[in-house]
Amino acid sequence: MHVKKCLWILPLLMIGGCESESDDVIVINNFITEAPIVTTSVEPAPIGQFELQTALETSFFAVEKEINSGEFYYSNSNAFHFDKDGYLVNSFSLPLMVFPVNPDGSSASVSLSTSSSVRIGYSYGSPKATDRVNISINLPQASGELSVNEFDNNDPLTFNNSTSLSVISSLGDVHVLTLYFIHVSADNNTWEFRIALDGNTVQPITEQVLDFDSGGLMDDINDDDLDGFITTGNGLIENINISLNSGASDLSFTLDFTSDVTSYNSNFEVTSLEASGYYQGHIKQFKIESDGLITLSYTNGEDELIGRIALNKFISPYNLQPLDNGLWAETENSGARIAGEAESSNFGSIIPIVHDF
Secondary structure, three states: OOOOOOOOOOOOOOHHHOOOOOOOOOOOOOOOOOOOOOOOOOOOOOEEEEEEEEOOOOOEEEEEOOOOOOOEEEEOEEEEEEOOOOEEEEOOOOEEEEEOEOOOOOEOOOOHHHOEEOEOOOEOOOOEOOOEEEEEEEOOOOOOOOOHHHOOOOOHHHOOEEEEEEEEOOOOOEEEEEEEEEEEEOOOOEEEEEEEEOOEEEOOOOOOEEEEOOOOEEOOOOOOOOOOOOOHHHHEEEEEEEOOOOOOOOEEEEEEOOOOEEOOOOOOEEEEEEEOOEOOOEEEEEEEOOOOEEEEEEOOOOEEEEEEEOEEEOOOHHHOEEOHHHOEEOOOOOOOOEEEOOOOOOOOOEOOEEEEO
16 A cells, blocks of 8 residues: 655635625734644554545644544644544554544534544454345246255255355354255145255254245245245245354344246246345445545545544634644634534534545
């Protein structure tokens, strides 16, 4: 990974030579106080670096003087990185503040008093176990008849067709689930299936029957073709429970054969085979959108909404006190901060960032 490191220098804004980008800026005076030195210790950036900027120079994001201190500095251009503890900080190790967001990405609160620092885990901490497997398949109607009582998953002569997919345990471990299809009645076009996890056959606790009419469509519980066979659960086989020896919870899931499952006089074909759940992933991409929404994308395909950058405006931003490293402090002459969201109420936008890990 190649990272460009840039030093952005934010000049002191002198009233005599500046033009405001906001019509509501009120200049009280043009007195610039002597800039004190921010003495926070510097920590090397172990992961990534990028420049965060607001589109308007009079809109500022906030960094906390110390974690959980509730005291802030402000900036409209600063370099950030993730430190060894996963905090998103600038070069003085001051964390960026964000508003909390709802699952749909909208802000849950727009107040610095409810904001928090950005902290990530480099791995996605909570795997989700598989609880459903969706199957779309064609079972060849002309297949020979076999006895389900002679089924042996290690003997391919005892089943007609098979297919496999990956499923996930509660610990995020990947297991291989295999489905074996056995044509138990050629005259009635009736099939049974058996499953195995990691090569170990799972004994069924209920019938596992797939019955089809003469046209190759799945027969429901009404036994429309009057052959005495019906498809188990109308194709929804629930409460399959498999014990695991890895310390994970039992794998409990539903097999769903309700979508596009046929038995035509054609080849065996799997058109769809999908399992829910996901394993523990690692960060793939960090993204800040123009409205300030921060999203983490992981290698397992999951996205996590982190928060929305907390923006701030001041009645007289040119009377903020300039500090080192492009930071500013609130003063009596600048007026109190007004917090808000990017792309709303004249706060302007954030320059978008996409950072690949």
